[in-house]
Each structure stands twice: as structure tokens, then as C-alpha cells.
Amino acid sequence: MNRADDRPLTRVDDHAHMWRPEDARARFRGGLSGPTAGCAAGHTQANLVSVPADWAYDTLLFCQRNPKPCPVLDVTDAGSFTTVLADGADLRTDLPRYRVWQDGELVDEPTDVLAHWREDLVSFLIGCSFTFEWALVEAGVPIRHLEHGRNVPMYVTGRQCRPAGRLHGPMVVSMRPVPPQHLGAAIRESGLLPAVHGSPVHCGDPSALGIEDLSRPDFGDPVDAEPDDIPVFWACGVTPQAAVTASRPPFAITHAPGQMFITDARDEQYRVG
């Protein structure tokens, strides 16, 4: 066992950004849980949604029709718990925490889903905005929730996604407060990464998205903004969970918001231009 494996199982580890993806997955497989913001710097993180094969087409079409919240990085064959994005990974165990849904109701939040797994599940790995945070940091944009060691705040908006078959629901967004002088870089750098939500969907007044109170996110932690910071909203991969809640498929497994699957893929490979 190497030294990194002996670290205490803290929620946010000061050294988590240096973890290799396979070590991060091994820790989560071993029972560690917590938000993955800042983990395994430069490696692409992914949202998970697994649905019965009968719902796979509606899910894939929902993603195609809503590419900003739901950019698909990989889709497994039915029953498979492996992915081309992470060598040797097991999607049933390698995320920090899962959510299990029956008829749109949250029924369990385990750290693995071995007991819930079904042979007819098709798993979708969807780009995560944690991926572009490193590009923002490198461009000099401060990321407040990383500075404070917290999960990013996420909000269910009043904006409806384009439906697909039986799936419908509102768009979920993540929010980062950005100083005005860094707004251009934040928009530009994230815009070059469309596979992980791309450019923001909104900047400024939260009420334009139907968000009433920034201090009360629907998922994740509230974040302290500096006085001049502008709230910047990016489409979020928790959107499929909002669709599960709204559309009530008989069964689904997702990641817990902010507790992502860490892939071997390099953020750079999703950069365009």
C-alpha cells in the first residue's frame, strides 16, 4: 500500500488534486465518499445515470436534445459496468456515493450499488463542470468553492429541457461567483470545452433562471462570494436526476450530486479550437 492510501478518509483532502484517477477510484471503491471538486487535477470527471434498457433511447435522445446540461461522454452496453473512459473501473463501486431511484423517488444513497445492480441497466457518463475548473484556474479565474473546500452549489431552474419521449424536467445549473475582470476568461475557457457543459447559460440575476435564493442551493454547498463577484451559471449534469424526479422511470441509479466518477481521460482531449 503506498503512502497516499494511508491518508485519512477526509471529505476534501488537501492533496486530492494530486491523486491519480485510478487511486481516486480505489479510494472510493474502498468506502471513501465526499465531493470530488478538485480531485485528480486535469482528469475528466463525469456524472452517472443508469436506466433500464427500455429507457435508454429516451435518455440518449434527452441528452442529444439538451447538450449543454447533458453532454454524453460514454454510453455502456446493457448490463456492462465498465467504460472506455477508465481502465479497470467498475461503475458499481468506483464513485464516492450513489443515489438509487424507484418511480422517481430517492430510496437509497449508498457508497456502492452492488446490491441494486440489474442486468438491463444502460449507464450514461455525462460531462461535469469540475473538468473546466482547472482551465479556469490556469486562466487566473478564482474558484470560490475550491478556495473554501466546499462542493459547488447547484440549483434547479425554472427553465424546462426539451423533452424526449417519456423524459422531461427542468435544467439544473451550477454556480460560480466570478470577479468581473475574470468574466471574459471564464466564458471563453469553458466555451472551448463543450463536452463538459461549455460556456455559461446565464450570468448575473439568478431570478432570470427562477432561482430565488443563492444561499439555499438545491444540491451542494452555498458558497461565499466577494462583494463584486458576478454569479455565473453553467448547465449541470445533475439535470438527468431532475428528469428522473419529474418523469418517474421505474428505476434509476445516479451519482450523488458533486460526487463524481473520475475518468482516465484528460480534460485537454475535450478542448476544441
Place this chain on the structure above:
Amino acid sequence: MNRADDRPLTRVDDHAHMWRPEDARARFRGGLSGPTAGCAAGHTQANLVSVPADWAYDTLLFCQRNPKPCPVLDVTDAGSFTTVLADGADLRTDLPRYRVWQDGELVDEPTDVLAHWREDLVSFLIGCSFTFEWALVEAGVPIRHLEHGRNVPMYVTGRQCRPAGRLHGPMVVSMRPVPPQHLGAAIRESGLLPAVHGSPVHCGDPSALGIEDLSRPDFGDPVDAEPDDIPVFWACGVTPQAAVTASRPPFAITHAPGQMFITDARDEQYRVG
């Protein structure tokens, strides 16, 4: 009837770049056929593949797994022949020419598919490299096949796509000869448009893609290159037709290569960064 409607039905019209998308579609609905390279400047063109609903998931997954040749712009609901990308358009009549496939065999090449339409067809509109040609022209990159009033040459490569369910087949590419001093701009400008195939998949030696003779394209017209030009290969939306040939679904309708569906969408809306 406006003046443009009185033009003779030529294969490549000197003024076709000035057509409005709805006028172009009306002409094709009226029976005009021919390559659409250069038509309706600045408006996004799309490849068509329509398959029975039973094959829709495999097709959508094939596209997701092969985003460079198959970037999906829209998917219709089963039986629908309209699209959000073109107001008032009818996908059964508004393309210049179609191909009709049974068990992977080409059985008809009509100018409309009213007689072939089925209620269970799901239609996929897939980005077309004609879209980024205007960005290349604006960046000073000469487009040889436009200069010579021809269709772009397309080649079936030796590179296999990632299969999806019952669908498999080789990648098809389009080729444009580019002068060396314009190569950077050609790669950069197309790279900012990932929804219409993005950056090239290869530059230079055609044999690296398994292409034996550039003067004998599998689809479209051969193009005359200048002595210093470098052949540049982009993934092509004819790839689903190669998958139809290889995978033999019971029925499919596609566009005829180079004879695209012209949408109301502006190329600019697909540009990232």
C-alpha cells in the same frame, strides 16, 4: 413569384450561395436536384438518415460513439417529417435527392420519398462539412471544389467506426486540397465547429486512411489540386450510409451524397470559443 424562382434549374447555380434556405428547399421540393456545396451561404447543411424506430437507438448510439463523422443536430419523433432546424420544411421532399435502402442495398434514388415514407421512421440530421466551408473561405482558405463548381470528393476509409448494437461500418471522409500556408487556418476554423465534423481527421498521405487513389472518390467528384496543395481529410456525414451498407438494416432512407438538407440554422450558432 420572385425573380430567383424564375432561374433555370441548373446543377450548380452561380447565385445559389445567395438563396435563402426556404427558397432552396422550395426549389428542391419542386424537383431541382444536384450538389448543395455553396448553397445558401452561412446556413447549416445537414446529412439525413431515417431508420425504423426499432433501429433508432443503435443509430443514435452509433452517432454518440462516433461524433466526428456523425455529429447529431436533430432527431425527429417517429413518423414526424418536420424538424426544429427548418421552419415549415418537409424532410420527405425538401432534399435535392434521396437514397432508399433495403437490407443494405440501394434500391432507389428519387427526388422525394413520399412513396417510400413509413410511419415508424426516425430521422437523424447530422452536421455537414459544407457548413464550415464558409468559415474557411472567410479565413482566406481556397476551396477547390467550390472554385470548380463541383461536389466535394468523398472516400470510404479503412478506419472502422466504434460499433453500436447492430450498426458498424467504416468512416467516410471528405477531402479538400489546402495550400500549406492555409493549413493552420483550415484546421483552426473547422476545429471551432465540432457540430459539423470539427477539425480534420488526417492531413497528407491518403494511404494512411486506406485510400488508394484520390482521383477516384467513392462519392462526389474528383477535384483538381494545385501542385503544393496538401490533401486534408474531414470525417463525413455519409458515414451512416456506409454503416447501412455494412450493417444491412431492413430499411433506410438517406440523402444522396453531397445533396444535403439546408436548414434555417446559422453556421455561427454551432461555433464554439
